Amino acid sequence: MRLLWLLVCTLSVHCCFSQTSMKLAGKVIDAQSGQPLSFAHISCETCLTGTSANEEGDFEITVDSLPVKLHFSYVGYQSAQLLLKDYSPTLLVKLTPGRILLAEVTIAAQPDRRYLQTLLLAAFNKARQQATHKAFAQAFYRQTTSNDSVYSEVYEIFYHTQVSTTGIQEWQPLEGRYAISGDLARNKYVYTDNFTFLSQTFNLLGESPTTPFLTPSNKYSLKKYVLSLSKILQTNGRRVAIVAFKPLTNVKQVALAGQLWIDLDNYDILRMKGELKDPKLRLIEVSGPKRRWSNYERVYDIAFKLLHDTLLVPDYLQIEHTMNYAVSKTITRRITTRSLITFYAYRDSLNIDRNQAETSKEDSELIQSLPYKPEFWQNNPYLLQTPLEKQVIESFEQRGAVGNLFAEPGSIPK
Secondary structure, eight states, rough: HHHHHHHHHHGGGGBBOOSOEEEEEEEEEETTTTOOOOTOOEETOOOSSSEEEOOEEEEEEEEESSSSEEEOOOTOOEEEEEEEOOOOOOEEEEEEEEEEEEESSGGGGGOOOOHHHHHHHHHHHHHHHHTSSSSSEEEEEEEEEEEEEEEEHHHHHHHEEEEEEEEEEEEEEEEEEEEOOOOOOOOOHOOOSSSHHHHHHHHHTOOSSSSSSSOSSOOOOOTTTTEEEEEEEEEEEEEEEEEEEEEEETOOSSSSSSEEEOOOOOOOOOOOOEEEOTTOOOOOOSSSTEEEEEEEEEEEEEEEEEETTTTEEEEEEEEEEEEEETTTTTTEEEEEEEEEEEEEEEEEOOOOOOOOOOSSSSSSHHHHHHHHHHHHHTTHHHHHOOOOOOHHHHHHHHHHHSSSOOOOTTTOOO
């Protein structure tokens, strides 16, 4: 019944109060289309930490008292402030897209190719220069894997990290917990051994030896791309260009395709979304006799924010991969693994023990090597702001779980 209690508490958390604080819940959407804004950023003037909306735009945030002023932001949209004087069970926040200065550019009106190449080179060169400036942040990592509609695993890990504009330089796991479906063996669900590796080794510049694919980050790789200007937005005092990039049809190398959001005044890269979708992709291995995969796709989404109004630092990094899983050439299911790491508390410094910065252990092995502290997870303020999605909890409720994520309070699972 523990899982059921967790579900009920999660669904009703918006109306729970304590003597010292209260929880507010709501949804962030596009004011024009009504579509949810995944991972929109939410903060308040009196909160110790902000939070991010989930994939459906839903959010929760704990505040000390009312009235409170909430701040909402999302790349490419006008930021908004909400002064909340009275309690509301559900908030619906509508963000307006930035004013379009140039939209739906036709081929005839496209800027000179050299202009877009120069723009991307300036942006990536600035990212290289800023990469020498390190920042320290606490980070929360959550990963789920589903076999068709059944969730087979969940991982949650808190880290100390050292980051820059290019990605994560170092991270030290502090606390972790996980759940694996109770009927994993009977149904032979697919799970991942070391998916955190993709976040650890992600490099915005595509210059890591562990990034075996092409990105438009230098003058040589740019020659292999078609660039186009999707639109220019005026948002929060910035002129932001959205530049689409895709590899030329004759490029044989596996290459990233996607969009970049670039500040036209200072060349900051504010966001990048990209996908790898190619029959030649050989980026993962599937263990087991006669096991095969096909139609592999990987999607990246990374956004940045300003620290102290000067230094650009990561806000979140989401990675998703999907594939068809086959046994003896018969496709049995579609596998989807999603991970999201959010950097939520930046500091001038953090004590990162390099001896504890494990990279060789598998994720479940790493978590089991950390002392499990039930008191850390109970009423954790960041987890209360970012609860697990309803469908994930229900999936494990139906099948049970192995691991410590759904452990009873006070228990220390092995």
